[in-house]
Amino acid sequence: MQVILAQPRGFCAGVERAIEIVERALTLYGPPIYVRHEIVHNGHVVERLRAKGVTFVDEVEEVPPGSVTIFSAHGVSLAVDEAARARGLKVIDATCPLVARVHLEGARYAKQGRDVVLIGHAGHAEVEGTLGRLTGPVHLVASAEDVADLKVERPDHVAYITQTTLSVDDTRGIIDALKARFPTIVGPDTDDICYATQNRQRAVLDLAPKVDLMLVVGAANSSNSNRLREIAGTAGVPAYLIEDATSLDPGWLDGVSVVGVTAGASAPEDLVQEVVAVLKQRGGVRVSTLPGIEEALRFRLPVELEQTAATYQVAIPPVAE
Template sequence: MEVLPEGKGQGAPFRLRTSPVPGAGEAGAEVVLAAGALRDGDGRAAGAAGAVVEAWARVVGPRTVLLASPRSFCAGVECAIHTAEGLLTTVEDGAVFVRKQIVHDTHVVKDLERRGAVFVAELDEVLGGAAVVFSAHGVAPAVRAEAAARHLAVVDATWPLVTKVHSEARRFAARGDTVILVGHRGHEEIEGTLGEAPGQTVLVENVADVAALEVADVSRVSYLTQTTLAVDETAEIIAALRARFPALRGPGSEDICYATTNRQQAVVEVVKRSDVLLVVGSADSSNSVRMVEVARRSGCAAHLVEDASGIRPYWVENAATVGLSAGASAPPALVEDVLTALGGLGPVAVAEHATATETVSFVPPTAARTS
């Protein structure tokens, strides 16, 4: 344990740095404390050492960890990962390229890189004639055309539900509708869907966008959504769209992924019994970020962590129950690491709260099957 001054002078705060917590990777924990946080019997500051004791007294202790279920990998993510793994096994000559991140999790990407996968931003980085995997988030038709022109061996790992949204975009545009796409600008899934009918599709991100929206014909309007949105916020946006465009038509079934919905519903239930929620997932994982937002809108403190090394001990100060979940792209092993790290702060009793059972499975493309 180290105590490092954060500035000069008697009143300067200081940083407490601990040794790595078991299971938390290479990094230890850090807490910034005010100078004189603990005082002696005469009211005089006991100094850094006293403040350290006071800080850890608030953090260390027994607690319950309430696991949300479902959590971690969904069937679509597992299929996409198995697709890349299968190709790495079956392709004998040349590298296996993956356009964008196969799924939005840095640990998954790094693991596949160690096995030989080469991740690229665009197809011009792929060697001519090589095998290339399209990520789970889907691609625009222009990307498919470029791959065909360059004679690349494409293996498509697009989530089936994303494929459904693309199909609906083409169908709605073909009947002459303006297609209103609800989602987050810049997300790979949105870029791919926009590419299906770019001249007829408009993006809205929030209710304010709906108020400013203008369409060519208010009687010919349809909507689609990104598959990893927050269910409650999306419902508000669709309600606003219906209020503005009474003739609005939508998809035959929900676009938001069942796994996204299940994980958000589990979070809503878990935070009712938790003092704080930790969600394991990468910052660019839309469904993981939405889980944190859903928890906060429920009134619970919530934090997104890439892995156990991202935990800050002060988050669990005086927390008798810590809720724990993980985004659909986060490996289950990372949840176990977080449990181990929390165990380093005191005895942990683990309980599980299940709100749904997932039985869906997908089969990887033929080219990526190992048996």
């Protein structure tokens, strides 16, 4: 059997930054540290941090007043931010800088008096946070079909923003439908789409024609991991989303000569290597990595934690006012 690993795969810069923030906060303040919601969508990451003294809560009202509290990489609404500060919590914001940029873009469009259309999935933590950051008319669409049902106040004064865990390919049809219905609509450059989402999806598309089976390491509640599985399936390859190596069904490998392995942006690399180790137990397994994009982007840590770690370079320009 041959095993081919996708490149890139696994952790993105936003996830690495969020986990680093929690680790540094533990070092600086000591446990307990409170985190609202999962810091990233991966149960293994959450449990490892919980073992170090992190308490995960659903709402800030569960946090004792004055405690150190971290917002997850997905971002939060203004109401959550205000509630945390009203309790006197010491807040450290681990919102991914790319998500924060979407918040700023949306706020700028709203300030211009535009109806803002958010392309995303209802119920996703990032979408809930973004919706809660915008004032004025805001509309959520998840498909091109949703565009036809939009009711806006000023059809000639509309803007759109996107959930970061959707790629350029995911949003293209929806954006085309928006532009067809609202010819004067404005929106961010495609550079604002999450680089990690786009790169991982492209890597799966490159890998799919070369394999008989695709394994995607990631959590069931991870939007980008589920999308990787869907993309492989659409490319005609049987694909399975697995939490870790224990989720691997040996029956999937019957008659399979080449297995592709990738991982969602919130899945640690050690889980990928555990899957590879299980595959190697079959004997005679050759492992290689498909050449792909080498990601070097790193994000700056929050200012209150900068003195505890090397400062990361920021490669995202500010949003124009």
